[in-house]
Amino acid sequence: RKEVEQDPGPFNVPEGATVAFNCTYSNSASQSFFWYRQDCRKEPKLLMSVYSSGNEDGRFTAQLNRASQYISLLIRDSKLSDSATYLCVVKEISGGGADGLTFGKGTHLIIQP
Amino acid sequence: EPEVTQTPSHQVTQMGQEVILRCVPISNHLYFYWYRQILGQKVEFLVSFYNNEISEKSEIFDDQFSVERPDGSNFTLKIRSTKLEDSAMYFCASSTTKAGNTIYFGEGSWLTVV
Numbered sequence: 724r725k726e727v728e729q730d731p732g733p734f735n736v737p738e739g740a741t742v743a744f745n746c747t748y749s750n751s752a753s754q755s756f757f758w759y760r761q762d763c764r765k766e767p768k769l770l771m772s773v774y775s776s777g778n779e780d781g782r783f784t785a786q787l788n789r790a791s792q793y794i795s796l797l798i799r800d801s802k803l804s805d806s807a808t809y810l811c812v813v814k815e816i817s818g819g820g821a822d823g824l825t826f827g828k829g830t831h832l833i834i835q836p
Numbered sequence: 837e838p839e840v841t842q843t844p845s846h847q848v849t850q851m852g853q854e855v856i857l858r859c860v861p862i863s864n865h866l867y868f869y870w871y872r873q874i875l876g877q878k879v880e881f882l883v884s885f886y887n888n889e890i891s892e893k894s895e896i897f898d899d900q901f902s903v904e905r906p907d908g909s910n911f912t913l914k915i916r917s918t919k920l921e922d923s924a925m926y927f928c929a930s931s932t933t934k935a936g937n938t939i940y941f942g943e944g945s946w947l948t949v950v
Binding site (some may be wrong): 757761765766767768822824826827828 | 867869878881935937
């Protein structure tokens with residue numbers, strides 16, 4: 724059974740702080756990794772892909788540890804608009820039921836002024 | 837920016853009724869998907885569709901569900917004999933490839949079964 728586990732939070736952090744989320748996945752055959760953002764009652768939107776070498780997009784940094792099956796997201800200088808639920812998402816290797824994305828339940832982030 | 841559009845945005849239906857949720861994927865996309873999210877739960881994959889046939893389906897997508905692409909633009913999800921536990925947000929998505937980083941989601945159709 725494919726599982727993606729996340730701390731549900733909520734994480735309450737002051738504006739300007741740095742916050743980190745973690746995620747673990749159970750299927751070692753997972754091929755691709757992503758962080759999505761979901762606002763309340765809205766659709767998931769891709770925040771960034773996660774690569775083995777780690778990658779950065781502005782204030783956001785993602786890391787992948789394949790050996791530990793662990794993914795992280797770091798948000799620096801957090802803004803009020805960062806308040807949302809952050810979804811850890813994995814995709815299996817092609818074939819054998821792998822078309823779909825497997826979502827974690829998400830980590831709820833609240834940025835306080 | 838091109839977008840996936842879904843109708844209706846919200847539908848209330850009586851238990852046992854049939855529901856059709858409609859989606860217009862992004863025009864040059866080739867892969868189409870339905871996901872659902874029960875309130876407070878995670879987003880779950882239902883089915884993928886490519887080249888006018890189902891490509892993959894999850895264990896959730898049983899005989900109660902069907903998908904169709906009746907013309908060149910619409911992609912529909914039919915739920916027969918709805919149950920209370922079918923109440924959820926249903927998201928349509930489309931992509932140019934199977935890679936996860938090309939998937940775009942619609943705003944969702946909120947289904948309430950009473």
